[in-house]
Amino acid sequence: MLEAVNLECVRGQRRLFHGLSFDLADGHMLWVLGPNGSGKTSLLRLLCGLLRPEAGTVRWNGEQVRSSRDSFYASLLYLGHAPAVKDDLSARENLSFGLGQSGVAVSRQEVDAALSEFGLADREELPCRALSQGQKRRVALARLTLGADRPLWILDEPFTALDAQAIGLVQSHLVQHLTRGGSVVLTSHQEVDFGALPVKRLRLAG
Amino acid sequence: MNTLGLAPVLTSVVRRDLTLALRRRSDVLTTFFFFIIVVSLFPLGVGPEPNTLRSIAPGVVWVAALLASMLALARLFASDFSDGTLEQLALSPQPLVLLVAAKVLAHWLVTGLPLVLIAPVLGLQFDLSAESVSVMTIALLLGTPCLSLIGSIGAALTLGVRGAGGLLALLVLPLYIPVLIFGAGAVSASAEGMPAAGHLSLLGAFVLIALVLAPWASAAAIRIALE
Numbered sequence: 001m002l003e004a005v006n007l008e009c010v011r012g013q014r015r016l017f018h019g020l021s022f023d024l025a026d027g028h029m030l031w032v033l034g035p036n037g038s039g040k041t042s043l044l045r046l047l048c049g050l051l052r053p054e055a056g057t058v059r060w061n062g063e064q065v066r067s068s069r070d071s072f073y074a075s076l077l078y079l080g081h082a083p084a085v086k087d088d089l090s091a092r093e094n095l096s097f098g099l100g101q102s103g104v105a106v107s108r109q110e111v112d113a114a115l116s117e118f119g120l121a122d123r124e125e126l127p128c129r130a131l132s133q134g135q136k137r138r139v140a141l142a143r144l145t146l147g148a149d150r151p152l153w154i155l156d157e158p159f160t161a162l163d164a165q166a167i168g169l170v171q172s173h174l175v176q177h178l179t180r181g182g183s184v185v186l187t188s189h190q191e192v193d194f195g196a197l198p199v200k201r202l203r204l205a206g
Numbered sequence: 207m208n209t210l211g212l213a214p215v216l217t218s219v220v221r222r223d224l225t226l227a228l229r230r231r232s233d234v235l236t237t238f239f240f241f242i243i244v245v246s247l248f249p250l251g252v253g254p255e256p257n258t259l260r261s262i263a264p265g266v267v268w269v270a271a272l273l274a275s276m277l278a279l280a281r282l283f284a285s286d287f288s289d290g291t292l293e294q295l296a297l298s299p300q301p302l303v304l305l306v307a308a309k310v311l312a313h314w315l316v317t318g319l320p321l322v323l324i325a326p327v328l329g330l331q332f333d334l335s336a337e338s339v340s341v342m343t344i345a346l347l348l349g350t351p352c353l354s355l356i357g358s359i360g361a362a363l364t365l366g367v368r369g370a371g372g373l374l375a376l377l378v379l380p381l382y383i384p385v386l387i388f389g390a391g392a393v394s395a396s397a398e399g400m401p402a403a404g405h406l407s408l409l410g411a412f413v414l415i416a417l418v419l420a421p422w423a424s425a426a427a428i429r430i431a432l433e
Contacts, residue, residue, distance in 0.1 A: 048297060050432050074209055074299035082290025088229040093222070098291075100218025103210045103299045127229075 001025055002047065002152060002183060007056035009042050016042055017204055018055070026151070027198065029174070029184040034204030040187040041081055043204070044156050047185060048078050060152065074103065077147040078154045083140035087129035091120050091139045094128060099146055106146050114145035118169065134161045141166070144173045153177060155186040167192065215300045216308040223312035233281060238320045241274040245328045256333045263332035264342065264393035271321050271346060271389075272382050275353040278317040279378065280371055282309065282361040287431065292365075296432055306428065307421040310358045318350035334397065341396040341406075348409040349389040355413075355420035356381045362427035385412060 001023060008018040016039030024030050032040045045051040047058050049065040049072065058065045060072045085094050096111045115124050118138040120131075128136055141158060153174075159167050171192055174184055178197050210218075227234050248266045252258055286292040295305050325346050329339040360378035364370040392405035 050293065050296060052433060070299050070301070073297050076297060078294070078297050080290045080293050082288070082293070084290035084294045086226060086285075086289065086291070088226055089222075093225060097218055097222035097225075098294060100210065101215060101222070101295055101298055101305065103215050105210045105214070 001061060002185070003059040003062075004047065005057050005059070007043075007046060007058070008054040009039055009046055009051070010054045011039070011042060015054075020056070022200070022202060024183050024185065024200070026183055027178055027181045029178055029186070029194070029197065029199045031199055031201050032185065032187045032204065033201060038204040040204060041156055044078075044154050044185060044187060045080075048076065048154055075151045076154065077102075077143065077150040077152070079140055079143065079156060079158060081156050083136055085128050085136045085139050088127060090125050090127055091115055091131070092124040094139055095142055095146070099143060102147070104147055104150075110146060111142075114142040115139070117145055118142045119166065134163060134166065137161045138166060141170055144170065144177075148173075148177065148180070148182075151182045153182065153184045153186075155184065157187055157189070159188050159190045159192065209299065212300050212304065215298065216304060219295075219305055219308040220312045220315075223309055224315065227312070227316040233278075234316050234320075237274050237278045237317050238324070240277055241270050241321050242324060242328065244270040244273065246331060249331050259332045260334060260397060261394075263329065263334055263338075264390040264397070266332070267325060267328065267342060267346075267393070268349075268386050268390045271325075271350065272353065272379065272386060274321060275317060275350065275357060276375055276378060278313070279357040279361045279374060282313050282358055283365055283428065284361070284370070287365045292428060293432060296429060302425040302428065303421045306358065306362075306425045307417075310354050310421065310424075313358075314351050314354040318354050322346045322350055334393075338393055338397045341402045342393045344406060345389045345392040345402075345409060348406060348413055349385045352385045352409070352412045352416050353382060355416035356385075358424040359420055359427065362424040362431065365428065365431035385409070388412070 003023040005021050007020040009016045022030065032043055034040050042051060046053050049058065049069060060075065065072050084098060092111055092115065095115065096106060099106050112124055115121065118141060120135065120138060123131065128139060137160065158170055162170065175197060177184060245267055248262065249259055252262065283292060296302055298305060322343060326339045326343055329342055334342065357378050360374045363377065364374045367373060388405045388408045392402040395405060396402040
């Protein structure tokens with residue numbers, strides 16, 4: 001369970017939000033909404049422990065995130081604003097090295113299967129500079145298939161630059177993850193329908 | 207699917223950086239040829255007087271090694287920082303300190319080690335004796351990892367800073383001075399027929415100290431840069 005208690009975030013001279021508290025039970029999703037610059041990405045980075053909150057704490061299963069990084073990061077899958085995809089590496093290399101440094105063990109077959117699921121079959125060997133923006137995004141998102149056993153997903157704008165088919169694919173991964181009992185925190189400007197799934201909305205005023 | 211232990215994660219980081227270096231060969235070759243050319247310019251500029259050449263050789267080779275390793279430092283974390291890879295690295299379940307050390311190792315393999323290997327050939331231009339050449343190679347073998355390790359602190363501290371290249375030079379070059387003094391001192395000592403063991407032991411001590419402290423400082427600087 002992810003808990004945020006009384007979070008306050010200040011960037012530069014601006015106080016983005018304060019007194020923000022919520023908790024996210026297993027199998028639930030938190031959808032962070034708000035206009036540009038309202039602090040959605042900052043909130044996500046704060047939950048990951050990349051940012052230090054001005055006040056308040058973030059806890060994962062009762063333990064403070066910033067003081068128990070190793071165990072927290074072993075349960076976290078984070079997809080940031082920047083896709084962490086190297087232009088000089090192929091899609092396959094990007095995915096397997098990326099997962100390798102995050103400590104996820106994958107075989108080459110699993111990597112190729114994940115890439116072809118995301119519509120990149122026959123493009124595994126291509127350097128990513130030859131891929132379109134959306135395809136690079138797909139390479140990053142293929143981590144969702146392989147990092148499935150990480151209970152907490154924090155996704156920053158996962159639907160950006162994707163076509164309808166890929167959005168559907170990401171959505172189905174989210175649904176599977178929630179029904180498995182995993183939790184998700186995401187930001188998105190796109191309206192996506194999650195039906196009867198437990199989705200909590202958090203609106204940042206900006 | 208299961209979680210990887212420490213060793214495979216570090217291997218993955220090193221392999222990724224080596225693969226990237228292989229794809230961007232021009233970057234690596236620039237450093238290498240910079241070193242060769244700077245060292246080769248001195249005999250041409252100073253003139254073919256063997257005694258002069260022998261006495262300036264240690265300093266010239268070491269200063270060139272310092273500058274060459276400086277040149278390569280800007281690439282150590284900067285591209286990982288801008289494309290989000292560093293963020294993922296900071297979110298790895300393995301300690302960031304060790305992941306940084308793995309990155310520095312990969313960096314040394316492609317920028318430091320080639321300098322060590324080519325140095326004996328360059329020593330010939332300065333009419334160094336066989337013994338001095340071997341001392342110089344050993345000194346570089348101990349000194350260049352120091353340069354990469356100390357440099358990693360500067361590279362991490364200047365992440366996201368405008369005009370990082372110039373600032374990096376100002377930050378890092380003064381910290382290279384001890385390595386320069388004892389590295390060049392070892393070669394000078396052997397050229398004068400004195401034992402170089404003392405200088406080399408000190409260089410060895412520098413590597414060990416840098417190995418313990420530098421990745422730790424770089425990791426802390428990276429966490430700050432990511433905030």
